[in-house]
Amino acid sequence: MTRREGKNLFNGLAFTSLWIIGLAVFTAYPVLASLYYSFCDYSILKGAVWSGLENYIELVHDDLFWKSLRNTLVYTALSVPLGTIVALALAMLLNAEVRGKSFFRVVFYLPSIVPIVASSMLWLWILNGQYGLLNGLLGPVLHLFGKTPPAWFTDPTWAKPALVLMSLWGTGNAMVIYLAGLQNVPRELYEAAEIDGATGWRRFWHVTLPSLRPVIYFNVLMGMIGAMQIFTQAFIVSDSANGQTGTFDGAPARSLLFYTIYLFTTAFHDLRMGYASAMAYVLFIIIAALSYLATRLSRDGD
Amino acid sequence: MHSRSPTTRTVTYVLLGLASALFVVPFIWLISTSLKPIEQATSLPPTWIPRAYIATLSGGLRTEVSLDYRVNQSGVVGTLIQGEHQGDRVFLSDEQLAKNPAALRVEYKVLPGWWHVTQRIEKKSGHDQPKWDFLPNERIESHIHLRWRNYPEALSRLDGGTDDQASLQAKHRVSFWRFLGNSLIICVFGVAGTVVSNAIIAYGFARIQWKGRDAFFALTLATMMVPFPVLMVPLYSVFKAFGWIGTLLPLWVPAWFGSAFNIFLMRQFFLGIPEELSEAARIDGCSEWRIFWRIILPLSKPVLATAALFHFLYAWNDFMGPLLYLTRKETFPLSLALQSFQSQVGGVEWHYLMAASAVTTLPVIILFFFAQKTFIRGIATTGSKS
Numbered sequence: 285m286t287r288r289e290g291k292n293l294f295n296g297l298a299f300t301s302l303w304i305i306g307l308a309v310f311t312a313y314p315v316l317a318s319l320y321y322s323f324c325d326y327s328i329l330k331g332a333v334w335s336g337l338e339n340y341i342e343l344v345h346d347d348l349f350w351k352s353l354r355n356t357l358v359y360t361a362l363s364v365p366l367g368t369i370v371a372l373a374l375a376m377l378l379n380a381e382v383r384g385k386s387f388f389r390v391v392f393y394l395p396s397i398v399p400i401v402a403s404s405m406l407w408l409w410i411l412n413g414q415y416g417l418l419n420g421l422l423g424p425v426l427h428l429f430g431k432t433p434p435a436w437f438t439d440p441t442w443a444k445p446a447l448v449l450m451s452l453w454g455t456g457n458a459m460v461i462y463l464a465g466l467q468n469v470p471r472e473l474y475e476a477a478e479i480d481g482a483t484g485w486r487r488f489w490h491v492t493l494p495s496l497r498p499v500i501y502f503n504v505l506m507g508m509i510g511a512m513q514i515f516t517q518a519f520i521v522s523d524s525a526n527g528q529t530g531t532f533d534g535a536p537a538r539s540l541l542f543y544t545i546y547l548f549t550t551a552f553h554d555l556r557m558g559y560a561s562a563m564a565y566v567l568f569i570i571i572a573a574l575s576y577l578a579t580r581l582s583r584d585g586d
Numbered sequence: 587m588h589s590r591s592p593t594t595r596t597v598t599y600v601l602l603g604l605a606s607a608l609f610v611v612p613f614i615w616l617i618s619t620s621l622k623p624i625e626q627a628t629s630l631p632p633t634w635i636p637r638a639y640i641a642t643l644s645g646g647l648r649t650e651v652s653l654d655y656r657v658n659q660s661g662v663v664g665t666l667i668q669g670e671h672q673g674d675r676v677f678l679s680d681e682q683l684a685k686n687p688a689a690l691r692v693e694y695k696v697l698p699g700w701w702h703v704t705q706r707i708e709k710k711s712g713h714d715q716p717k718w719d720f721l722p723n724e725r726i727e728s729h730i731h732l733r734w735r736n737y738p739e740a741l742s743r744l745d746g747g748t749d750d751q752a753s754l755q756a757k758h759r760v761s762f763w764r765f766l767g768n769s770l771i772i773c774v775f776g777v778a779g780t781v782v783s784n785a786i787i788a789y790g791f792a793r794i795q796w797k798g799r800d801a802f803f804a805l806t807l808a809t810m811m812v813p814f815p816v817l818m819v820p821l822y823s824v825f826k827a828f829g830w831i832g833t834l835l836p837l838w839v840p841a842w843f844g845s846a847f848n849i850f851l852m853r854q855f856f857l858g859i860p861e862e863l864s865e866a867a868r869i870d871g872c873s874e875w876r877i878f879w880r881i882i883l884p885l886s887k888p889v890l891a892t893a894a895l896f897h898f899l900y901a902w903n904d905f906m907g908p909l910l911y912l913t914r915k916e917t918f919p920l921s922l923a924l925q926s927f928q929s930q931v932g933g934v935e936w937h938y939l940m941a942a943s944a945v946t947t948l949p950v951i952i953l954f955f956f957a958q959k960t961f962i963r964g965i966a967t968t969g970s971k972s
Contacts, residue, residue, distance in 0.1 A: 415632075
């Protein structure tokens with residue numbers, strides 16, 4: 285090693301020293317400890333005792349685990365495609381050289397920065413079964429057909445769709461990314477398509493969509509990883525449906541018992557931290573598998 | 587795109603108009619509810635414009651009232667002159683009177699469709715019972731009135747206490763300013779840490795050639811794949827070992843030790859700064875630290891602003907962190923305080939809940955209007971470069 289190389293190594297390590305500590309303490313240690321705990325019987329009150337595969341075996345037979353996984357997958361399967369379509373549609377509308385573009389962009393973007401606790405409150409109110417705005421408007425219309433509107437967050441059938449609706453309101457972030465992506469599509473491609481006589485839908489399918497593929501892939505991946513870990517909204521809605529009981533069992537009727545909610549309850553309410561760690565690792569594997577699948581799908585089109 | 591037909595343009599504008607209405611309506615409903623008296627907020631069909639109702643009560647008192655409900659049968663209002671409730675002012679329907687004739691000094695007759703109204707008396711004005719009456723529509727006037735009073739009332743009760751004297755004097759009350767202060771501590775210290783630490787670390791990855799750097803950077807990127815739930819349990823025991831549970835420290839100290847995403851973001855930016863600038867400075871005998879401080883940092887304001895902004899948003903929004911690590915109300919940030927308020931009054935005081943939600947939202951909206959460019963550029967770059 286030359287003197288210069290040694291000096292560089294020293295400088296490199298010095299500049300990244302904060303991260304070396306941060307990575308070790310706040311990421312590397314927790315990742316490894318969590319893996320170890322997942323093979324242990326562990327509560328924060330007493331130490332970890334090795335129990336082999338017991339946690340994982342118990343998971344397979346745990347109905348609530350399967351219920352929470354199913355709930356989470358259903359929510360992801362609804363919210364990610366719908367969110368992608370809405371965000372992409374809004375971006376395409378904005379990309380159509382309209383007047384007042386920056387105004388509309390602000391309108392679509394703002395909801396996505398509303399603190400999630402505040403937007404949960406707002407949607408709890410809008411979707412309130414009795415006095416909510418939506419049912420106030422829907423009620424008279426449905427009444428003509430002899431029907432009544434659902435109670436949304438307090439109805440096991442409608443609680444997840446209600447959360448999806450809420451997530452669509454916050455889709456502005458993805459819209460801005462799509463808009464930037466649309467503006468990067470080379471103009472020549474559209475011109476060439478026009479010469480070939482491709483308009484409207486054909487142009488969308490053959491020019492816009494293929495050019496956007498990397499951006500769509502990125503957004504779908506991020507959206508999926510986020511949706512698989514849905515917590516705050518569901519926690520707040522569930523707590524409100526339960527009425528201050530202090531247990532977060534995914535009310536109404538466990539329809540909002542999402543994976544992370546069950547994990548949180550297992551770890552910090554039941555204090556079964558080993559079992560919760562096993563759940564966390566299973567989630568890790570599921571997310572990794574889904575990401576791999578999304579990556580493969582995105583590349584297969586080439 | 588160009589050469590669009592007038593029809594296409596019209597359709598585009600109609601769709602944009604509809605979509606933006608759907609996105610704006612929830613905001614309008616939030617503000618509208620937060621400025622209404624509670625009985626208007628929970629009346630059907632929904633009304634958009636907050637109003638005050640003024641009525642002339644029996645006895646000639648003209649005052650603001652709340653419209654409680656409409657009576658669906660006729661009866662009388664009067665005072666009982668016999669029995670154990672002697673002296674009470676009551677409403678008895680014709681049916682009740684027929685079944686169970688009571689000795690009553692009748693004040694007036696009530697017809698179906700009249701409103702039961704209650705006088706609105708200012709809070710803390712003593713022990714007066716609010717006066718009630720049954721009134722026909724004609725004796726009630728209304729005008730547009732924004733109840734800004736809901737805001738201080740909501741904030742003073744954000745800790746879940748009530749407005750009565752005993753509760754106000756109790757020592758365990760936590761003021762709104764405390765919650766706001768906690769949020770600001772988490773945000774400001776966190777933002778400072780994010781900017782300082784990630785800039786230094788990213789410089790080490792972007793502008794210095796050292797052995798093992800690229801492998802270390804790959805490892806750094808890989809950590810972005812780890813979902814938070816995997817870290818949750820051991821992080822809790824780490825903070826417990828540090829004695830940090832119940833304090834704000836777990837919510838901002840880690841920001842001082844870098845985060846993979848911000849390191850990535852800043853490294854990308856630093857890589858774009860011409861290497862010649864550094865080389866010239868090195869020949870002049872500048873240390874790496876001086877190059878970083880004097881040359882790179884001044885050129886990097888946009889990326890520093892982006893990282894600062896997004897950390898502020900993250901920290902202001904964060905709910906799970908505070909929920910995990912905080913135990914006492916005095917340490918709650920606004921997000922957690924709002925949720926715990928909802929948990930206590932939820933389903934009843936929607937006007938207060940909306941006022942408190944509006945206050946929690948306002949700072950990020952203001953921030954957006956001051957830093958719109960940074961926002962849009964930040965999202966666009968984070969989205970397309972990854």
